[in-house]
Amino acid sequence: MREFMNNEAILEKLSADSGDTETGPAAAEKWTKFLIVEIGKERYGFYADQIKEIVTDEPIYYVPFVPPYIKGFINRHGEPYTAFDLSLLFEKQELDSALFLVSRHGGDQLAFQISDVTEILKVPESELHSLSSVDDGESYFSGVLSREGADIFVLNIDSVVARLERDLGEG
Amino acid sequence: MKAESEFHSFLVFRYPGVTFFINRNSVETSLFLEPGRQSPGFSLSKGFSTDVFFDGEHLISYDLTRFLETMGPVDKSGPEEQGRMGGVGLILPVSRFSSAHPSPLANIRGSGFEERVSETRVAVTVGRHGEAESIPFREIRLFSPSLRYPLRRRGLLGCRFPGEGECQWFLDLGWIWMNAFRKATGDTKVNDGE
Helix, strand or coil, X not given: CCCCCCHHHHHHHHHHHHCCCCCCCCCCCCEEEEEEEEECCXXXXXXXXXXXXXXXXXXXXXXXXXXXXXXXXXXXXCEEEEEECHHHHHHXXXXXXXXXXXXXXXXXXXXXXXXXXXXXXXXXXXXXXXXXXXXXXXXXXXXXXXECCEEEEEECHHHHHHHHHHHHHHX | CCCXXXXXXXXXXXXXCEEEEEEHHHXXXXXXXXXXXXXXXXXXXXXXXXXXXXXXXXXXXXXXHHHHHHCCCCCCHHHHXXXXXXXXXXXXXXXXXXCCCCCCCCCCECCCECCCEEEEEEEEEECCCEEEEEEEHHHCECCCHHHHHHHXXXXXXXXXXXXXXXXXEEXXXXXXXXXXXXXXXXXXXXXXCC
């Protein structure tokens, strides 16, 4: 026998199934969705709403006069997206992968080379912990998520772009 | 029917390893250059010479191969072929890329140039594999804001992806000439109006 559901219950279920964060006035806390990826041996988080698509096997076009952690451009629908190798930037190890997260952020067209997408997390905002100390005065991360005993750093795209602008300015 | 205002005329040059295009309006005319030409008694370092002769004057010319080599993986057979086959000298009126007064070349007399060189025109030498092409503006892309101005300072204005696996660069020849000349002669000798 089918469970009885009033309209409110149906709406609530639809909302939960679709992953909506708005649950009406009763919502106690904002939830945020993160894309968790592997870049080399490390795991990082991206705000899911900053990622447009995940692409693979796109040709990379060499771009001159840029730092080594810029792999080049990838072409998405005729637009050049600047492809970052974050492994080279953070770990000093070049990443060999044909998988990219494509992002349109603050007017910039960006792509981030990754090894794999591991999961999509939807967590209360309070679970994103701020970083307690920043050694060199700059942080590439908005915060850290703790999952199964491990820390996952969440990328602050603005600060990565700022690093690029700084490096290009010095070039 | 295509609207004329949606297209513009460019010169497209294909080298092995890199293809670029330039605004046709930046070029006054072009000359075929003889293979194995020699500079008549004068040459600057770093890709410059005065071996292009036009309208009764020697022009300070820059071999674009030097710039393309700084862009990265250019197939060396391109420049070699340019030397063997002879190239093309693109004549650029200084007024089309510099609004500086006096002319950016006004101060170069007495800085090593012993012969008559033009103060109103310069040249850029390229390979012969060029053709005029009408390109729709919608195909030409500016770079992302974070790269746009740094690359523009190097003479790269944008790009286009005309086919699978191909990226063509939109170059600012006047700026490239000026930048290279400043480096070759020292900043103090060139007034580019910056």
